Amino acid sequence: MSVVVEARRPGARSLLTLIRCEAKMVARDTAGLIVPLGLPLLILFSSGFSASDHVVVNGRTALDVFVLPLVLTMVMAVIGIVNMPSFLAYYRRSGILRRLGVTPASPFMVLAAQAIVGILQAAIGIAIAVAVAFLAFGGNPPADTGTALGVVALAMAAMYAVGMIVAAVAPTPNSAVAIGLIAFFILGALGGMFGGRDGLPEPLAEIGGWLPFGATVDALSSAWAGTAVDGVHLLSLAGTVIVGTVVASLLFRWE
Amino acid sequence: MTSVEPAILAENLAKSYGQTRAVVDVSLRVDVGEAVGILGTNGAGKTTAVEMIAGLRVPDRGRVRVLGLDPRRDRARLRQVLGVQLQQAHLHNALRVTELLDLYRSFYPDPRSRDELLDLVDLTAQRRTIFEKLSGGQQQRLSIALALAGHPRVVILDELTTGLDPKARRRMWNTIEQLRSEGVTVLLVSHAMEEVERLCDRVALIDAGRIVALATPAGLVAQAGAATLDDAFVALTGKELEEAE
Numbered sequence: 397m398s399v400v401v402e403a404r405r406p407g408a409r410s411l412l413t414l415i416r417c418e419a420k421m422v423a424r425d426t427a428g429l430i431v432p433l434g435l436p437l438l439i440l441f442s443s444g445f446s447a448s449d450h451v452v453v454n455g456r457t458a459l460d461v462f463v464l465p466l467v468l469t470m471v472m473a474v475i476g477i478v479n480m481p482s483f484l485a486y487y488r489r490s491g492i493l494r495r496l497g498v499t500p501a502s503p504f505m506v507l508a509a510q511a512i513v514g515i516l517q518a519a520i521g522i523a524i525a526v527a528v529a530f531l532a533f534g535g536n537p538p539a540d541t542g543t544a545l546g547v548v549a550l551a552m553a554a555m556y557a558v559g560m561i562v563a564a565v566a567p568t569p570n571s572a573v574a575i576g577l578i579a580f581f582i583l584g585a586l587g588g589m590f591g592g593r594d595g596l597p598e599p600l601a602e603i604g605g606w607l608p609f610g611a612t613v614d615a616l617s618s619a620w621a622g623t624a625v626d627g628v629h630l631l632s633l634a635g636t637v638i639v640g641t642v643v644a645s646l647l648f649r650w651e
Numbered sequence: 652m653t654s655v656e657p658a659i660l661a662e663n664l665a666k667s668y669g670q671t672r673a674v675v676d677v678s679l680r681v682d683v684g685e686a687v688g689i690l691g692t693n694g695a696g697k698t699t700a701v702e703m704i705a706g707l708r709v710p711d712r713g714r715v716r717v718l719g720l721d722p723r724r725d726r727a728r729l730r731q732v733l734g735v736q737l738q739q740a741h742l743h744n745a746l747r748v749t750e751l752l753d754l755y756r757s758f759y760p761d762p763r764s765r766d767e768l769l770d771l772v773d774l775t776a777q778r779r780t781i782f783e784k785l786s787g788g789q790q791q792r793l794s795i796a797l798a799l800a801g802h803p804r805v806v807i808l809d810e811l812t813t814g815l816d817p818k819a820r821r822r823m824w825n826t827i828e829q830l831r832s833e834g835v836t837v838l839l840v841s842h843a844m845e846e847v848e849r850l851c852d853r854v855a856l857i858d859a860g861r862i863v864a865l866a867t868p869a870g871l872v873a874q875a876g877a878a879t880l881d882d883a884f885v886a887l888t889g890k891e892l893e894e895a896e
Contacts, residue, residue, distance in 0.1 A: 404727075404731065404760050405727060406757060406758045406759075409757055410757040410758055413753060413754050413757040414754060414757070417743060417746055417750055417751075417754050420745070420746060420750065421743055421745050421746065424745040425745065490741050490744075491737070491739065491741030492741050492742060492743060494707070494737070494741065495737060495741050495742060495797075497707065498705055498706075498707060498730065498733070498735040498737070499730055499755060499758045499759075499801075500727060500730040500731055500758045500759065500801075501758050502727075
């Protein structure tokens with residue numbers, strides 16, 4: 397016969413405390429903030445002046461339709477695919493997850509806190525990039541704001557899903573950074589990060605549109621231009637979320 | 652729970668890592684409110700045995716119950732009443748002492764207060780210090796405080812005072828004695844004879860993955876016909892405990 401102990405999972409207060417701690421960890425890791433917040437701004441400044449003069453469609457300039465979607469996608473991709481898995485791998489390698497594993501905290505709670513902090517980080521990165529685009533280069537809001545917000549939410553989930561796969565397969569923090577960066581650059585290259593997908597061979601450009609980076613850029617571009625978002629891109633992002641969630645739930649480990 | 656039901660029951664535990672048999676056959680019963688020490692040399696299987704009891708490792712064979720709960724199947728329930736201090740303290744290194752205490756306290760329905768925990772492990776002066784800036788001994792003490800955060804009914808302490816200075820060691824011993832007075836069951840992995848003699852009702856000597864003797868400290872000395880527990884350990888295991896970590 398066992399003791400009478402009610403199975404009480406830590407609740408919202410505990411999750412909020414964990415989120416606060418994760419946020420402090422991220423904020424105190426200043427080096428980790430440079431790439432997701434600084435690199436997109438660099439791209440914005442390097443292409444903003446020329447792109448803001450050239451109207452493409454519906455009064456939206458090349459800055460709105462091409463540069464901003466790329467910059468926002470980069471913010472989400474770096475945070476989801478590179479930063480988050482390297483944090484998780486460090487937690488696992490250092491034994492932090494193992495230590496949490498002997499408390500009532502669940503793996504889901506740790507992942508949820510990481511995801512929420514990542515979303516906050518991405519929201520700040522996106523807000524900074526959009527503010528700079530609007531204030532410094534006369535950027536315009538998306539023609540379809542609701543669609544743009546929906547695409548951002550779906551894309552963030554998809555980038556995290558890719559990050560979860562990286563975290564699941566990477567044995568060490570270093571390998572998590574390496575695998576994350578390789579995944580980021582492959583997805584980015586195929587998604588038009590280095591000069592647009594038009595310059596890629598047709599099959600690679602086609603594949604790039606199916607992958608989360610290219611799908612996000614194209615979907616955001618459509619939202620900014622006010623044209624219909626291609627269902628293929630939304631399917632690609634949703635599929636990535638499903639695959640990443642399944643892999644993470646099957647392979648997540650405390651050690 | 653009846654009075655005869657043990658706090659910890661381990662039956663015929665075995666665990667191998669590849670070709671290495673870390674634990675061959677360990678059976679142990681610890682009654683409610685009892686303190687039992689586990690002594691053994693480096694690599695004897697102590698940590699693997701207690702990690703199976705804590706539910707951190709799945710035994711290849713055997714059965715574990717802690718307060719009647721299966722550490723794997725009843726994980727959520729057991730974690731609320733079991734406090735574990737792991738051999739090495741691994742915590743969020745960029746968080747302050749109070750932030751870590753608040754985080755771990757938040758996991759439990761009825762946690763000890765932050766000030767009580769700071770006082771228990773004498774870290775009040777370091778409350779604002781970032782974890783990675785603490786000395787090794789201070790990190791160890793914080794790890795112990797976190798193990799006690801949820802008012803556990805059973806605590807597993809792996810190398811409780813390793814790395815602590817004599818003053819901090821005595822402080823920890825007083826803390827464990829206070830826990831025992833509250834009826835908490837203690838399973839203590841150690842290689843400090845003085846520690847287990849002072850704190851434990853019974854001591855299990857573990858060698859090559861098996862418990863080779865289990866008795867009161869005085870009983871082990873008598874069983875070995877030795878003068879001290881140190882000598883008894885050598886006589887019963889054929890090894891010097893100084894070889895331990």
